[in-house]
Amino acid sequence: MARIKQKGKAGAAKNFITRNQAIKKLQVTLADFRRLCILKGIYPREPRNKKKANKGSTAPATFYYTKDIQYLLHEPVLLKFREHKTFARKLSKALGRGDLSTAKRLNEDKPQYTLDHIIKERYPTFVDALRDMDDALSMLFLFASMPQNDKISAATIANCERLCAEFQHYVIRSRSLRKTFLSIKGIYYQADIKGQDVTWLVPYKFSQQVPTDVDFRIMLTFLDFHQTFVGFVNYKLYSELGLVYPPEMDVQKDEGAAGLGAFVVEKIAKNITADEDAEMADVDVKDTSAQVASLGEKLATIRDDSVEEAPVEEVEDDAAVLDDFSTAAPNADGALAQPDATVSAPTNLFSNFTFYLSREVPRYSLEFLIKSFGGKVSWDPILGAGSPLEENDPRITHHVCDRPNQEKRFPGRSYLQPQWVYDCINKGRLVAIDEYAPGALLPPHLSPFVKVEEGDYDPEAVPVEAEAEEEEEEDVEEETGMQVADDDEEEEEEEVEEKAAAASTIPTAEDSDVDEEIDEHERQLAAEAAGVAYSKAAPSKRGKKTDAPKETKAEKEAREAQDMAKIMMSNKHKKLYAKMQYGIQKKEEQTNSLRQKRKAIEKEKRKGGGKKGGN
Structure with missing residues (x-):
């Protein structure tokens, strides 16, 4: 005989636990419970039947999985919370007694916890970590732009700035930036890192007012986790590129607001003896000499073909779009490495250009974008220290300004507005500079993150040739006052209309069937005399009708099937x-x-x- 099920011992009542029950089970305060759930990634659940999960009670409650709470019982951070509770009690007693030496000693031995093991538990693979980078980066950039106050310390802000700058340097070195967009909230960026799209938001550099209705205890708990998390990811990314982590920071340049230029990114020095280096070089030369020779011939033929077939375009665009053919390492079978199909924008878009940023443009954004696509940047000294070039340097090719009138202009350079840089990156090519001249009305800045589906309006779509021809014909008609149609067709249409009108003027009688037949016979004779078919003249008495397109057999069957399906619904x-x-x-x-x-x-x-x- 089966055992009788007891109420509240199985099903939803066993699988779910309320928040108050979880706090009693873990023996922590509500604040510590929230902090622990944030760090471990445990969030409330919604049972299908709240009454069953709450053992028959209909009172509002927050539910968690019982297994998740059971998992928290063995968390090392929970032990640190309990130790901190004991430390706080001892410290308050020492301060109450006035024993400052004991209080100082207790404060120096304050229990602290690390989140390294939590990062490894939550992200078993590096790809999992990259998928969760969006929120972490957005929060770090947010706190990096906030002012110091009693809730946010200066050390926290400085650490956020350092982590953000380290990640930006990786994006610059790896040339992984793909999209950017200027919005009301801030500037959106998207980078392609190991096949994963990482999107983050950077607020504008305005004076920030810290809101009073935000619970910064919860925000700082998230920030504490994200700082450790981004530090792990940055270390992994730098190690794969062979770069030293963390990069050194020049304190003087940082105090002078050098921005990204304050960090010195270096490669890891490999300690190899001279004999080992010579042996490795000999082996490489012997193994690859034949392949390099054949590779040079292939590249020479490719260059000749490209020179003969390439169309003549603007010199400025060619210098930026053409690829730089360099000797690439062949694969094991001797074939050239194929380009990555996932790369949507050329990474050397600005490699041949040198930009100068005026004082009114956002240097923190343009410097990052231009360097990410191979360009060189200099700026007005008022924007910060570390500018490599002065304003009058002849090597500058593009001058980015945001004023309608530029008082002093230097010959040999292009003056443009900042939006040109963003639009070039999103379109993956160099767009015309004329539309972005200082003081010109800028074209619409479209978001590259919108995916145009079938039937949606695509503002970047080229109009159909037929529509363009119709527009040209309409313009010709309005300007010259003449129609594009042939004269013969016009004359024939006028004759048909006159004859049809003459045929339609015959009066109709509806007194009797005999009169109707006589009138109809007379109308037919009049139409034949006019040389017009009666079928064309007859509809004129009831008004003009537009000829509807004939429905094909397949369309008719589809419509009937659709109507039948509607009936069965x-x-x-x-x-x-x-x-x-x-x-x-x-x-x-x-x-x-x-x-x-x-x-x-x-x-x-x-x-x-x-x-x-x-x-």
């Missing part, structure tokens, strides 16, 4: 289907409206350009 599914169709129709109307607006704007632009050209 339940009322619930019919309402859901109607809502879906309503949403699709609204989306199509919005898309068509945007397309019409774009067509009208482009038409106005062409008119304005034509008038200017004519004048």
Whole structure:
């Protein structure tokens, strides 16, 4: 005979535990319980039946998995919390007695915990860690821009700035930046690291007002975990590139607001003796001499073909877009390494350019972007120390400014607004500089993170050739007052309309069937005399009708099948289907409206350009 189940001993009542029960079981305060759950990544759960999970009670409660709470019983950080509770009690007693020496000794031996083991538990693989970098980086950049107060210490802000700068240096070295976007919240960046998209948000460098309605105890707990987490990731990334971690920081440059230039990124020095180095070089030369010779011939033929077939374009664009052919290490089978298909933007976009940043542009963002794509940057001394070039240096090719009128201009360089850098990166190519001249009306800054689905309006899509031809014909009609259609067709259409009108003027009688037959016979005779088929003239008495496109057999079958499916639906599914169709129709109307607006704007632009050209 089966054992009778007892109420509250199995099912949801056993799998879930309330927050108050968990606190009693762990013997910690509510603040320590929240901190422990944040560090371990344990969050509340929602049972299907709250009444069963709460053993018949309908009182509001927060539930956790019982296994998660059982897992916390053996957490080393929990022991440190208990030790800290004992330390706080001893310290308060010493201060109450006025024993300052004992209080100082207790404070020096204050129990501290580390989160290294938690990082390894939560992220067993490095790819798992990269997938969780978005929130960590966004929080670090947020606290790096906040002012010091009684809740946020200066050491915490400095550590966040250091970790952010280290990660930015890795992105610059690895050329892994792919997208960027200027939004109201801040500047979005996206990097491709080991096939994982890492997106983070950097706030603008404005004076920040610390809100009073934010619980900074919880925020600082998250920040404590994210600092340790990003430190682990940075160490792994630097080690894979063969760089020294942590990079050295020049204190003088940092005090002078040098930004990224205050850090010195160096490669790891390999301690190899001279004999070992010579032996390794001999082996490499013997093994690869034949392959390098054949590789040089292949590269020579590739260069000749590219020179013969390459179209003539602007010199500035060619210098940035063409690849720099260098001797690449062949694979084991002697074939050249194929390019990575996941790379969407060229990493050497600004490799041949030197930029100068005026004092009114955001240096902290433009310096990072330009260096990430191989460019060289210098800036106004008021923005910080460490600028490699002065403003009048002839090597500067692009001058980034955000003023409508530039008082002093240097010959041989292009003056442009900061948005040009962002749009070039998002489009993966160098766009025309004319639209980004100082004082010019900038083109729309579109988000590269929006994925255009089927039926959506794509602002970057090139208009269809047929639509462009129709627009040209309309322009010709408006300017010359003539139609594009042939004269013969116009004359034939006018004759048909006149004859049809003459045939339609015959009066109709509806008094009797005999009169109707006589009138119809007379109308047929009049139409034949006019040389027009009666079928064309007859509809004119009931008004003009537009010829609807004929429905094909396949379309008819599909429509009938759809109607049959609607009939077989339940009322619930019919309402859901109607809502879906309503949403699709609204989306199509919005898309068509945007397309019409774009067509009208482009038409106005062409008119304005034509008038200017004519004048």
